[in-house]
Amino acid sequence: MKLKSQLLQPCFLLALRFLALVLWSVPGARALDNGLAMTPTMGWLHWERFMCNVDCQEEPDSCISEKLFMQMAELMDSDGWKDAGYKYLCIDDCWMAPKRDSKGRLQADPKRFPNGIQSLANYVHSKGLKLGIYADVGNKTCAGFPGSFGHYDIDAKTFADWGVDLLKFDGCYCDSVEHLENGYKRMSLALNRTGRSIVYSCEWPLYMWPFHEPNYTEIRQYCNHWRNFQDVYDSWQSIKSILAWTSSNQKRIVHVAGPGGWNDPDMLVIGNFGLSWDQQVTQMALWAIMAAPLLMSNDLRHISPQAKALLQNKDVIAINQDPLGKQGYRLRKEDNIEVWERPLTDLAWAVAMVNLQEIGGPRFHTISLASLGQGMACVPDCTITQLLPVKSQLGFYEWTSDLKIKINPTGTVLLRLAAN
């Protein structure tokens, strides 16, 4: 009791908060110096939903073609996506013709992209959006189209000439760890030499892990974001495995993230088929906690109002895009409930509680506020807002208070704690 009253001395608390400010402000490792991705990239990427559908005869509305991207661009502009922050419209694998042109340049499939990528880029830019493209560090892309090995400079220049704004660089068909590392670095330098600002999205650590632990300090110097783990699927199993990988590797990866460079847990699959409503809430909340790039892979022509509202939720996007740029982490797991937290600007904190129990109904969980934010999330008191699954003001709490929360199975409650 005596200790507690001493701890609550205002000077001591203010000193603690100052210390917190200093600690959270220490910059991470040096980032790729291209001025981009100061907050996690937001946009749309075709892979999870549309994959490598090249059959425009049978499926004209869902094959990988300029028509698909023009329709998405139009909707990103007209349906509030761009205003919510989703600016990068990104092409994944399977856009290419099977062979390079006579000058050795990559070219788009002439049937599916009859006007070429440059004209698509112009269209996308006319909507106030940015265009992303895809290539591969090895001899072939994952789907077997021409790889960039031996062509890094010409490919970087081709993309810059077309007006491309982001490159997702995959790691298939690469025969050695040296080729992998050198390839990712050389493409980064080649992009820089074009003089065009191009976000560089890597899969370097994902392909590195089978050989040895990636050097994240080094990867951050070359890439704006990097994939660590398997491709996301439209399933709860997939979301769970990504969260489990992230929490079990958090000591390695969390401190590396910051303005200019982010860990990429892969696309948002909200608005598709495989996740229940609560599971979609969990993905949105945890991608915000993880400071993840928010790249949706869904069909903006056919999306429920509920999924759209979740993806466009301003409060949750504000947590994802928090300018402090500190990635959150799992604080603890007990009784199948995980508590994650993320420090925000102005000494605020985001806290997510996930109920991983897949039997039964909603469960109550009680947390002591003094256990959050290294004891400083609610010092000497704070205002708590629940952001997900629905917004509600929970009100004023003291440092010594407990908070009792009800969480649906496979769902998440996302809170924002603001210091008073």
Ligand SMILES: *[C@@H]1O[C@H](CO)[C@@H](O)[C@H](O)[C@H]1NC(C)=O
């Ligand atoms: C290239 O790198 C230099 C130094 O690292 C940086 O100052 C410059 O802005 C970069 N240019 C582009 C286009 O990324």
Ligand SMILES: *[C@@H]1O[C@H](CO)[C@@H](O)[C@H](O)[C@H]1NC(C)=O
């Ligand atoms: C690409 O193929 C060539 C010829 O087989 C080989 O020498 C080279 O190492 C390969 N590169 C990669 C990155 O796999």
Ligand SMILES: *[C@@H]1O[C@H](CO)[C@@H](O)[C@H](O)[C@H]1NC(C)=O
């Ligand atoms: C990782 O890369 C950094 C930057 O290149 C380097 O200073 C450091 O020594 C590397 N760490 C290891 C363990 O190789």
